[in-house]
Amino acid sequence: MSEKTLLLIQVGTPPDDIRAQVGDLPLWFSAVLAAGPAFKVVRVFEGEPLPPHDAHSAAIITGSWAMVTDRLPWSEAAAQWIRDAMALGFPLFGVCYGHQLMAHALGGKVDYHPKGREMGCLDIDLLAGAEEEALLAGSGPRFKAHLTHMQTVLELPPGARVLARSAHDPHQVVRYGAHAVSTQFHPEFSQKVAAACIQLRAQVLQSEGFDPQAMLEQLRDTPVPQRMLQRFVAAYACPPATAPALNTALGAQAGTTLTV
Secondary structure, three states: OOOOOEEEEEOOOOOHHHHHHHOOHHHHHHHHOOOOOOEEEEEHHHOOOOOOHHHOOEEEEOOOOOOHHHOOHHHHHHHHHHHHHHHHOOOEEEEOHHHHHHHHHOOOEEEEOOOOOEEEEEEEEEOOOHHHOHHHOOOOOEEEEEEEEOEEEEEOOOOOEEEEEOOOOOOOEEEEEOOEEEEOOOOOOOHHHHHHHHHHOHHHHHHOOOOHHHHHHOOOOOHHHHHHHHHHHHHHOOOOOOHHHHHHHHHHHHOOOOOO
């Protein structure tokens, strides 16, 4: 267990209307990780350089309003950093854009989903064998998660394993190696954050055949995705004095002993 800080690789920022209601991405992650360590934020989308891997204990790669297929210079630089991280066995947790960027960096294919947007508080189904995944222990075969994305992982990188899917997207949780995992859904979203995203896009959603009011009414707490993120941090980024207590608490919630 390292005393080095957790790294939050911020790959975008919300539109002004969303930030005015619920703040910026680091605040969302901080709320979920309230019992965990402080983290260092690097805003790579603004050109801030990524640090050497040995400066931190683990990294979370956030969502974004950009698209991986745009191959923006900062994004491609982050992709190379991810490839180097994998070669070193450095722990990674990718979220939405971060999920897609990890898949792209490691040899998978990312593009627009052929069936369009996936958005709302939706069902995620575990695949056979995924119950052995420590981050998902105690989740049950189906759980709720907040989603909003148009691009997706169309083809997995070599050696990657899918752990969960939705009705719309077959690649909701992907493990790339012993210390690297990603989610298409957003474990950092609260109901308030999800509502702000739906409200901002209400007219577009209606034009695409969605019912924004019904989507708002279907919002729920999403404890399983939040526990995934918390467990990753407890395993790789919490100080030695606090990690056992956090792991014990999370294990008690799930009714199991955790080894990530």
